[in-house]
Amino acid sequence: MIDLLDRLVSIESPAGHPLGCHAVQDVVGAELAALGARLERHTADNGTPVLLARWGRQERPVLVLGHVDTVFGLGELARRPFTVHNGHARGPGVFDMKAGLVQLVEALRRLLPADPEPDLTVLLNADEELGSPGSEPFLVAEARRSACAIVLEPGGPGGAIKTARKGIGFYDLAVTGVAAHPGLDFERGVNAITELAAQLGELAACSGMDEGTTVNIGTVRGGTGRNVVAAHAVAEVETRFWTAEAGERADAAVRARVPHHPGAKITVTGGVHRGPMHRGAAATRLAGLARECAAADGWQAGELAVGGVSDANVVAALGVPTVDGMGAEGGGAHGPDEYVLTGSMPRRARWLAALLARLTEPGFRLDPVGDAV
Structure with missing residues (x-):
């Protein structure tokens, strides 16, 4: 497992770099093909590669989701090469989520001798860190024909x-x-930065309008120089929320911007990008099965709700029972100190194999109707 992890981490695969992402898919795809998978390669409209691996009759398969892209740009590997020391593996993307991909391969090595043709689909995309703009249609199409989804994002x-x-x-x-000259014609000018600052102060105060709702001001740009009254300014804003209703209220708050200065004009673009992932009835049973499989191997799997967004949001929104965080154990995601606890990798691979074995048993069903959309 460490050897395969070294191979994957040593291929730089930033989101938006199809060549590197395709190379990681090649390595993982070869492993899956050797385990009997029928591979399909697709290219999304935005050029991102999508790899599908299928087993079984594909009637109501279990869907396993992973991604090969990372948040780290080219050159990060030279600064932070793959290392293993004192049970910690480090390197760009090792935690999110290349160790999860290694655990998937090992889990399938354990599963397939007992059941060579499980009803199973693996989808590996290459733009998850960008919000899956190109691969989303593939996620949706596969989710709609699947019984449930397992997502290989890192564990909590x-x-x-x-x-x-x-x-x-x-x-x-x-x-x-x-725009105006601040020394000769200041009163004629309408400062877009001043107006934007007032608007952003009001938006920042919307954090907490519902429990768990946050409004974050991410970037601000504006003006052309200190000797010009700024005619343009723009900010990138993000909202996060636990319920669809809270998302709608945050959306309305962002859109309800009225200029303080009568000469200013405000334009708002964007909207809700991902709805919340809910813990519905069938998802609750799926999580229970995951905990049972962990207990049978002698350990207790915790469960939590998180503020981050993943492809789990996409498939869960379609009513597909979904459990996320089945990937690596470690920490420091998206940062220079990310790591994976190598001693946990075999155990988590056994865990994933046991859960997939339960879910692909002939006649097994989580719920006849799934979660309500």
């Missing part, structure tokens, strides 16, 4: 599974003012 503290996630909204807030 202690390796806990994730059964609820916040939804997220993306917005650009643009202000148009009137």
